[in-house]
Amino acid sequence: MRPDQERLIAIDRLYAEHWSAQRFGLINELSEQVAATCPDLRSLSHFSNGVVDFSLRPAGVAPLPGGRAGDLEIEREGRSGAQLVLSMQQFEKTLDPLLTGALMRMVVETPTGGLYCGRVKAAQHIVGVTLDGAGVPPMDEALNALITDIRVDLLSLSEEHPGGLDKPYHRLSGGERLHFTAGRQMDEPQVARLRGIWHRFLNPVDLQYAALFANWNLVCVGDAFEDPTIGVRFLNIDPATRRRKYRDTADQLRDTIAQLRNLLQPVSREPMTRLVLDVQEGAIYFHWLPNGHNGDFVCGVTLDQHQVDNAERRMRELLTELPQPIPRPRSRRQ
Known part of the structure; x- marks a missing residue:
């Protein structure tokens, strides 16, 4: 191996x-x-x-x-x-x-x-x-x-496949059913551009959720939670509740991420660019934008453990298409 x-x-x-x-x-x-x-x-x-x-x-x-x-x-x-x-x-x-x-x-x-x-x-x-x-x-x-x-x-325990499996990369059809929401006070041309990016990359197979934040304020968020092909993944939490929980989780993790930055100091004084939280059913990814702002990042999610690597690959592709500079809605936390 x-x-x-x-x-x-x-x-x-x-x-x-x-x-x-x-x-x-x-x-x-x-x-x-x-x-x-x-x-x-x-x-x-x-x-x-x-x-x-x-x-x-x-x-x-x-x-x-x-x-x-x-x-x-x-x-x-x-x-x-x-x-x-x-x-x-x-x-x-x-x-x-x-x-x-x-x-x-x-x-x-x-x-x-x-x-x-x-x-x-x-x-x-x-x-x-x-x-x-x-x-x-x-x-x-x-x-x-x-x-x-x-x-x-x-230990005679089962494999949990940290990092996912080497699965074929899903070719998107462009007809995925997505839920998309933009932040406050966004210009319609900006919203339309972001919606187009989200529709090109989110899908029910690997990257099923992504949210863009500027200074920890939501710019836009989209997901494929309503797609019937993954309905079995919502037996314990319905799509609307899971959607809300992921939006809240990013803010709830803010202090722990700040502590993690301090913990990194003996290893690197450069800004954090990537954080992966790999759970038994998928993963949450945080990728910071290259502008150096701690609060500017994309949070992505997959609910399929086998697709953990492919979902992050998809998220990297999404990041390359984001407009620069990114739109900034009115701050809700000073």
Whole structure:
């Protein structure tokens, strides 16, 4: 499953006092295989109950900054990861009312680095760090595979397909049934242009919802929730209620996203460009616009776990067609 490397990467191994290689050594073996063959990883750490168990990093690499005086090296290495696990739990609490299952995977990306937090099972997480923005996708792929191996091979649990499956990319027919709404005080030509973009990219197969925000104020939102082909996905929450919940969720996540920006500081001081919250039934994506404003972004959703990768690909295509500068409705939050 892992790509072969001509030369393995020498790694340092840091263990907490409570961690027993004799009892849990198989987790170490699988993790070391990834750390030794994925050059994009700056570190790979394992956490149970929010506490770091071990960290693996290339030999000779210094701990991440931000430790406290008197910390053991494993504690310094694991401090940011523990905060990331806590952030993931806060995100999950906010997403619970959507009834789309547990938050399995969180990916944070900047131009110069990124973070990964993946749930193996309840209270067991893998955290990855890369110091290269281009290293986020290979880190993501490697750690998704590691979590699947631990679940399936060691714990006899089912695959949850973090990151989705390699499914054929759906060709849109242009006749999708969509619900579209624009924000306040928008000019009709602006609304018409945005509506056209949303109709070209939203569909019932992969990207089923997308909302554009400017300074955290809604510019426009659309979804394919009314399409009868996905009606089975609305047995627990009807389309209108789910639509409202997603609109509210973006604002509810605002403070947690701000905390996440602070957490990124030891890894990258560049603005966050991408956040993925991958749940058991699909994913929520936040992609920030390249203008550098923290409140300008597109939030996208898929409800199909198998289409998580394809839905984000569709969302990237939508982003390339947005007008620049984006329309800005009247602010409702100063």
